[in-house]
Amino acid sequence: MRAIRGELLHFLGDPADRGADAVEHFPDGLLIVRDGLVAEAGPAAALRAKLPADARIDDRRGRLILPGFVDTHIHCAQTDIIASPGGQLLEWLDRYTWPVERRFADPAHATEVAEFFCDELLRNGTTTAAVYPTVHRASVEALFEAALRRRMRVISGKVLMDRNCPDFLCETCEGGHAESVALIERWHGRGRLLYAVTPRFAATSTPQQMQLAGQLFANHAGIYLQSHLAENRAEVAWIRELYPEARSYLDVYERYGQLGPRSVFAHCVWLDDTDRQRMAAAGAAMSFCPTSNLFLGSGLFDLAQADAAGVRVGIGTDVGAGTSFSMLRTLAEAYKVLQLNGQSLSAERAFYLATLGGARSLYLDDRIGSFAPGREADFVVLDPTATPLLERRSAACGTLAERMFVLMMLGDDRAVAETWVMGEPAWRQR
Secondary structure, three states: OOEEEEEEEOOOHHHHHHHHHHHEEEEEEEEEOOOEEEEEEEEHHHHHOOOOOOOOEEEEEEEEEOEEEEEEEEEEHHHHHHOOOOHHHHHHHHHHHHHHHHHOHHHHHHHHHHHHHHHHHHHEEEEEEEEEEEOOOHHHHHHHHHHHHHHHHEEEEOOOOOOOOOOOOOOOOHHHHHHHHHHHHHOOOOOOEEEEEEEEOHHHHHHHHHHHHHHHHHHHOOOOEEEEEEHHHHHHHHHHHHHOOOOOHHHHHHOOOOOOOOEEEEEEEOOOOOOOOOOHHHOOOEEEEHHHHHHOOOOOOHHHHHHHHHOOEEEOOOOOOOOOOOHHHHHHHHHHHHEEEOOOOOOHHHHHHOOHHHHHHHHOOOOOOOOOOOOOOEEEOOOOOOHHHHHHHHHOOOOOOHHHHHHHHHHOOOHHEEEEOOEEEEEEOO
């Protein structure tokens, strides 16, 4: 058993629906952890009496403790091309993505990048992530091995591509299917790892591969499906040429049995109301990736329309077109994207999307995303004095909401003092 004392903040629901009732805040709180799970969270004065006399209390007063961040879309293999200039989506793939992903055929390279990648997630307070490796089995094995050692909750699976990509990344439809089955059997449900069938996007898979991917998704209980959807207008036009029989880009995935609970689609910028309603009805989720959408000039995500349709939404950093591993930086850009779209994002809603909202989008809110009893004890300790400007601005704040907003807009990896996984320290600021 461990107990952590500090300012606790988590969510009981979506602030867009429940307002202030969605937020549970203990200015001087105590988080009690047993066997890696949350036993209880509440006021320190009341809960200290429940502790044994020799109980260890980690004192983090003056810092804000939240559930670990949930990144619903990120590319491990693109770590080394973050901040590479120029081009929109399709040009970006040709110029940067394909060449860097080629290197993951080498297991040693895949391991070195996966180790750095998982450490970087933890350094930024992210404890759960839906991750894209490459078509290479070695890239999946390396990522899962690195995450397993750190006890992180990672959702991933080998990328499927059998057309419209370089020969050095193009697989056979049958080969990609067989390797996916083997990886599911080896990794799904091992530790905290979960498998995701991962057709990169509809343009790089033949109809046969799309059909087999849908069958994998349907035939293996509890697995996920992740892909890209309607990110860029040129991409949408290309999909229309490749699948003229489909009503829309989303309809392609639905026709091949890839739309349902635990299917997660990144971007979702160029959708219509029918698409959003179909996603909501199917229980699929959108990953809002603001930094990459801005960096590649793809467009502005419409959160209001997603909310109106009742679609599940999480936040994705989308490294490497995304420009930061930091969920704080990503939330700041989400605020700006929505401002440009005539919408507003409160700090409470932003942090909800990065924690419980992300967990709900992945159907994991019974295990992560809050401090409810029985949840896995993943949490991040944020320091509001991490930089001189952040300290000065935070000192002038009069409300919790204002402090959260300042932390979101001015914070970055420096504000992450510690990251804990399953009730144990996993990373600490030096």
